[in-house]
Amino acid sequence: xxALLQDLANFFISFKDGLLYFLPQTGRPDRVAEFLWGxxxxxxxxxxxxxxxxxxxxxxxxxxxxxxxxxxxxxxMLYTVPSLAMFGILIPIVGIGFTPAVIALTLYSLLAIIxxxxxxxxxxxxxxxxxxxxxxMTARGILLQVELPLALxxxxxxxxxxxxxxxxxxxxxxxxxxxSLGKLIFEGISAGGTxxxxxxxxxxxxxxxxxxxxxxxxxxxxxxxxxRA
Amino acid sequence: xxxxxxxxxxxxxxxxxxGAPQPSVKNLTISVPEGETCxxxxxxxxxxxxxxxxxxxxxxxxxxxILVGGRDIMKQSSVDLRRGMGYVIQQIGLFPHFTIRDxxxxxxxxxxxxxxRTYQRIDELLEVVGLDPVQFRDRYPSQLSGGQRQxxxxxxxxxADPPVMLMDEPFGAIDPITRDRLxxxxxxxxxxxxxxxxxxxHDIDEALKMGTLVCILQVGGVLQQLDSxxxxxSAPANKFVADFVGSDRGLKKLTLVRVSEVMNTELVVGRHxxxxxxxxxxxxxxxxxxxxxxxxxxxxxxxxxLEDAQTQPGQRASAILQHPIAVTEAEATMKDAFSQxxxxxxxxxxxxxxxxxxxGMVTADDAQRLxxxxxxxxxxxAS
Numbered sequence: 280x281x282a283l284l285q286d287l288a289n290f291f292i293s294f295k296d297g298l299l300y301f302l303p304q305t306g307r308p309d310r311v312a313e314f315l316w317g318x319x320x321x322x323x324x325x326x327x328x329x330x331x332x333x334x335x336x337x338x339x340x341x342x343x344x345x346x347x348x349x350x351x352x353x354x355x356m357l358y359t360v361p362s363l364a365m366f367g368i369l370i371p372i373v374g375i376g377f378t379p380a381v382i383a384l385t386l387y388s389l390l391a392i393i394x395x396x397x398x399x400x401x402x403x404x405x406x407x408x409x410x411x412x413x414x415x416m417t418a419r420g421i422l423l424q425v426e427l428p429l430a431l432x433x434x435x436x437x438x439x440x441x442x443x444x445x446x447x448x449x450x451x452x453x454x455x456x457x458x459s460l461g462k463l464i465f466e467g468i469s470a471g472g473t474x475x476x477x478x479x480x481x482x483x484x485x486x487x488x489x490x491x492x493x494x495x496x497x498x499x500x501x502x503x504x505x506x507r508a
Numbered sequence: 509x510x511x512x513x514x515x516x517x518x519x520x521x522x523x524x525x526x527g528a529p530q531p532s533v534k535n536l537t538i539s540v541p542e543g544e545t546c547x548x549x550x551x552x553x554x555x556x557x558x559x560x561x562x563x564x565x566x567x568x569x570x571x572x573x574i575l576v577g578g579r580d581i582m583k584q585s586s587v588d589l590r591r592g593m594g595y596v597i598q599q600i601g602l603f604p605h606f607t608i609r610d611x612x613x614x615x616x617x618x619x620x621x622x623x624x625r626t627y628q629r630i631d632e633l634l635e636v637v638g639l640d641p642v643q644f645r646d647r648y649p650s651q652l653s654g655g656q657r658q659x660x661x662x663x664x665x666x667x668a669d670p671p672v673m674l675m676d677e678p679f680g681a682i683d684p685i686t687r688d689r690l691x692x693x694x695x696x697x698x699x700x701x702x703x704x705x706x707x708x709x710h711d712i713d714e715a716l717k718m719g720t721l722v723c724i725l726q727v728g729g730v731l732q733q734l735d736s737x738x739x740x741x742s743a744p745a746n747k748f749v750a751d752f753v754g755s756d757r758g759l760k761k762l763t764l765v766r767v768s769e770v771m772n773t774e775l776v777v778g779r780h781x782x783x784x785x786x787x788x789x790x791x792x793x794x795x796x797x798x799x800x801x802x803x804x805x806x807x808x809x810x811x812x813x814l815e816d817a818q819t820q821p822g823q824r825a826s827a828i829l830q831h832p833i834a835v836t837e838a839e840a841t842m843k844d845a846f847s848q849x850x851x852x853x854x855x856x857x858x859x860x861x862x863x864x865x866x867x868g869m870v871t872a873d874d875a876q877r878l879x880x881x882x883x884x885x886x887x888x889x890a891s
Contacts (some may be wrong), residue, residue, distance in 0.1 A: 404599070404601070406597060406599030406600070406601040407601045407602075407603060407604070408601075409566070409597060409599075409601060410595065410597060410599075410600070410601025410602070410661075411601070411603075411614075412566060412590070413564060413566060413590060413595035413597070413674070414590060414591065414595055414614055414615050414618075414664075414665075415586075415587045415588065415589070415590030415591035415592075415615065415618060416587075416614070416618065417587055420618070424603075425603060428605050429604070429605060
């Protein structure tokens with residue numbers, strides 16, 4: 280019982296120490312700003328490419344039906360590759376650091392965004408599409424003015440999932456030489472329990488980034504045409 | 509265009525869906541002159557919707573040609589063709605993420621109209637379909653009732669003032685009372701607009717009410733009869749048409765007669781500010797036991813019984829009046845009116861015009877006289 284209380288006390292102490300990493304002038308920044316920035320950059324670039332590839336791909340498979348299953352299955356297979364194996368495969372090809380991290384995390388993000396884009400577009404009421412066609416809207420007009428705006432909430436749900444999993448997986452990327460909050464965590468772990476504050480700081484940083492991205496994503500979603508209050 | 513040239517012309521049109529053993533529409537030749545409303549009707553599987561959707565190429569014919577305004581539809585771009593036709597469907601299909609204004613503006617925007625012109629047109633159209641523009645134009649479709657949404661659907665189809673309208677069971681998903689009202693409003697509208705309309709329904713009463721021409725198809729898209737509603741009833745071309753129209757043809761005859769044709773317009777009415785004494789004296793003098801009461805604008809506000817007027821002589825009409833149980837409209841058919849009387853257990857109905865003014869009264873006796881007539885009333889003009 281006392282051991283449990285001791286553990287609990289230690290947890291809160293490292294939590295407090297972890298938090299202190301994010302307050303300036305507390306004497307131990309330990310490159311935390313650099314790691315946060317690196318983590319943010321990896322996540323941002325990953326989501327950029329993931330959206331750029333996945334949304335058109337999701338639209339494509341609703342148009343060319345026979346591609347639907349193969350594409351979803353392939354993205355699903357990529358998603359199941361363990362992250363350590365993924366880096367192991369990529370490093371001989373592109374080296375270590377930022378690039379393999381972005382490539383690996385982009386591949387992981389494909390499934391959620393492709394599938395949600397396709398599901399969102401398929402979910403648009405066929406009567407709305409028929410009315411649009413019947414009024415003489417072009418296929419492009421229907422996609423841009425009707426289907427994508429109406430599928431937006433579902434597509435953004437996919438992007439949110441991709442963002443959260445990217446932020447959490449980006450910690451592992453630091454194992455292979457990229458600057459992310461994972462560095463803090465690994466340093467903490469290798470100190471053998473004496474530097475739990477570092478582990479905590481890494482986790483808190485990732486949580487902060489997750490909140491930040493969620494905010495940014497909802498701002499973007501609300502600013503896009505078609506969404507409404 | 510010459511008067512002789514039909515607005516919509518089908519020449520030997522056949523549609524076979526890929527993989528289907530039988531054609532859905534077979535050797536169909538019909539013509540719809542300008543300004544007519546052609547209602548296409550038949551049992552399910554008769555190809556009525558296919559027939560309509562071939563006009564704007566949502567479905568392309570396998571054989572034969574379709575001319576709209578004298579031009580072969582296959583020789584023009586499908587997008588331009590569709591922008592020149594109004595299209596109304598049962599599910600309405602409003603864009604849920606657009607305001608009412610943007611929904612109605614769809615076609616004008618595609619045609620590149622100037623903003624001021626579009627906005628002016630939208631306000632005008634919302635007014636036409638009975639929605640206050642100021643109140644409705646900035647709302648979203650989810651904030652409207654089913655009937656209001658279909659009004660917007662009609663406004664959207666009319667936005668660019670197309671000469672041709674295609675309507676696929678437009679009032680099919682709307683409750684019966686609202687449907688009657690929308691039908692009457694649409695008839696009033698069509699009287700002014702004179703569009704050429706192709707209208708699909710499965711409801712024979714709606715067909716007889718809305719159509720100036722009724723086109724009856726048999727399963728497999730085989731034309732059985734294309735004729736005026738009165739001819740369909742009085743001279744069905746074959747047993748199929750006779751069966752389809754139904755055994756209650758006597759009652760159906762009521763569908764061919766508008767309330768406005770038989771209503772009694774010489775009404776004795778009271779004003780809302782008259783006293784009960786005056787009203788009672790008036791009723792006794794005319795031998796009536798009740799009076800309709802109207803306001804300054806001639807809007808019907810209720811009726812007063814002789815008994816109530818005699819027992820409360822000091823009161824004003826507005827204090828003792830009772831609200832009307834049911835009303836009908838001048839454009840409604842006598843069948844609409846009669847069934848309303850039956851379902852409400854009353855023997856007369858006040859008749860209102862488009863501005864809700866009291867213009868007459870019809871009675872159950874009027875309906876009975878029409879049913880008992882040997883010949884169906886052929887008085888309905890093709891206007």
